[in-house]
Amino acid sequence: MNRRYRKTIIAGNWKMNLTATETKKFAEELKKIMPRAKWCETVICVPACNITAAAKAFKDLRISIGAENVYFEPSGAFTGEISAPMLADLGVKYVIVGHSERRQYFCETDQTVNKKVHAVLNAGMNPIICVGESLEQRETGVTDSWIALQVKCALSGVAAERLRHCVIAYEPIWAIGTGKTATAEQAGEVCSNIRATIRGLYGARVARSVTIQYGGSMNPGNAAELLAQPDIDGGLIGGASLKPDQFLDIINAANQE
Ligand code: PGA
Numbered sequence: 001m002n003r004r005y006r007k008t009i010i011a012g013n014w015k016m017n018l019t020a021t022e023t024k025k026f027a028e029e030l031k032k033i034m035p036r037a038k039w040c041e042t043v044i045c046v047p048a049c050n051i052t053a054a055a056k057a058f059k060d061l062r063i064s065i066g067a068e069n070v071y072f073e074p075s076g077a078f079t080g081e082i083s084a085p086m087l088a089d090l091g092v093k094y095v096i097v098g099h100s101e102r103r104q105y106f107c108e109t110d111q112t113v114n115k116k117v118h119a120v121l122n123a124g125m126n127p128i129i130c131v132g133e134s135l136e137q138r139e140t141g142v143t144d145s146w147i148a149l150q151v152k153c154a155l156s157g158v159a160a161e162r163l164r165h166c167v168i169a170y171e172p173i174w175a176i177g178t179g180k181t182a183t184a185e186q187a188g189e190v191c192s193n194i195r196a197t198i199r200g201l202y203g204a205r206v207a208r209s210v211t212i213q214y215g216g217s218m219n220p221g222n223a224a225e226l227l228a229q230p231d232i233d234g235g236l237i238g239g240a241s242l243k244p245d246q247f248l249d250i251i252n253a254a255n256q257e
Pocket of ligand 1: 171179216217237238240
């Protein structure tokens with residue numbers, strides 16, 4: 001982490017878990033144990049139907065609300081989809097874009113990811129752009145070029161002054177929900193390369209202002225070591241964000257660094 005140049009952001013990704021009622025209960029439990037002072041920004045990304053409940057429940061805790069997906073058109077005949085202006089109107093601050101589960105199960109491509117990044121920024125919110133390699137890609141040695149390509153595609157056409165609103169989440173697919181974490185060195189190296197890619201596109205000043213998270217089985221046991229890497233500025237946390245005590249332990253790890 002480098003607090004001088006950029007924000008540290010700990011974000012939960014609840015995926016398709018917890019009802020609105022359970023969201024309220026989670027917030028009540030977290031309230032009992034969470035200290036008031038924290039300097040890292042904390043975000044919880046919830047299913048779209050729980051955004052209103054979450055915004056209300058987490059307000060006192062100064063936790064920002066994130067969405068897990070968005071459609072790129074602002075309005076129109078797209079049955080079942082939710083637009084960026086709709087999310088912004090509910091108080092959503094962050095939107096996860098291009099999570100590997102969406103790329104894998106819902107045909108998300110680098111092109112739709114790019115359109116969504118623009119839609120989120122146009123609506124005044126902050127995209128959390130997910131990139132990551134498969135195990136096969138890691139084993140064949142193409143991780144760096146693959147991730148550089150994903151970053152370049154996602155940011156295509158994004159103006160330099162908008163980069164401070166963008167968060168990149170490095171999530172190796174083989175580490176998501178598997179209990180397998182990249183080592184701190186592996187994760188730190190890829191995050192440094194992501195920053196180098198941004199530097200190549202936008203220059204050093206912009207690159208050092210961008211928050212880069214690690215995601216993939218981050219938990220209370222490995223968070224401190226991962227966050228100690230100079231180019232890892234936070235986490236995108238799935239499983240461990242569903243338990244108030246574990247999520248808080250990760251927030252505390254970020255606050256101690
Ligand atoms: P995990 O999920 O922490 O359960 O591995 C991370 C993510 O998918 O964002």
